[in-house]
Amino acid sequence: MLLGLRSAIYPVADLAAASSWYESVLGTAPYFSEPFYVGFAVGGFELGLLPDGTPGTGGPQPLWGVADAQHTIERLLALGATPLDPVTEVGGGIKVGAVTDPFGNRLGVIENPHFNAADVR
Template sequence: MILGLRTAIYPVSDLSTAKRWYADVLAAQPYFDEPFYVGFNVGGFELGLIPDGTPGTSGSQALWGVRDIDAVFARLLAAGASSLDPVTEVGGGIKVAAVTDPFGNRFGIIENPHFDPAAVK
């Protein structure tokens, strides 16, 4: 049985620079830091960085939960990300947006008033 999301992995060309950028954006230091993988704990889930692979904005799209999507979207842009999809209401009070991180990856965010953290397994 699939229990739910545990990790979203982002390939980057410069692991050291990406580690600093994500530490700033996430306001957290990695809990796992090796030359082959850097892992951040984000609200009980993992955001991982790998130094190989090809960054991109197509394919699977993880959306990271936020409380104030407008403020977080502005913070990501101020940190050097580029707007990919502006903040958009998609119905039911749910808002989504996405940026391209400085390494070429899609970084999606979602403000979802219906998300129940207690339902996470």
């Protein structure tokens, strides 16, 4: 049985460059860093980087929770991401958007006033 999101893993060709970029984005160093995998702790979940993979914007599309979707997308763009999906209100005050990270992966965000961290298992 699925208990909930634990990790979102992004394939990258240059692990060192991706690790450095995500460290800038997240404002924290990875908690796990080996030549075969880098993991960042993000609000009780994990953003992982997997070397020698094929980046892409298709497939599963995790959305990382943020307080302000527009501000976050603007910051990601300033850090070198490229626009993918503009911030859009999808109903109920929920806003989503996405960029392509410098390594070719989709990085999606969600501003959801209904999210209750107490529900996370």
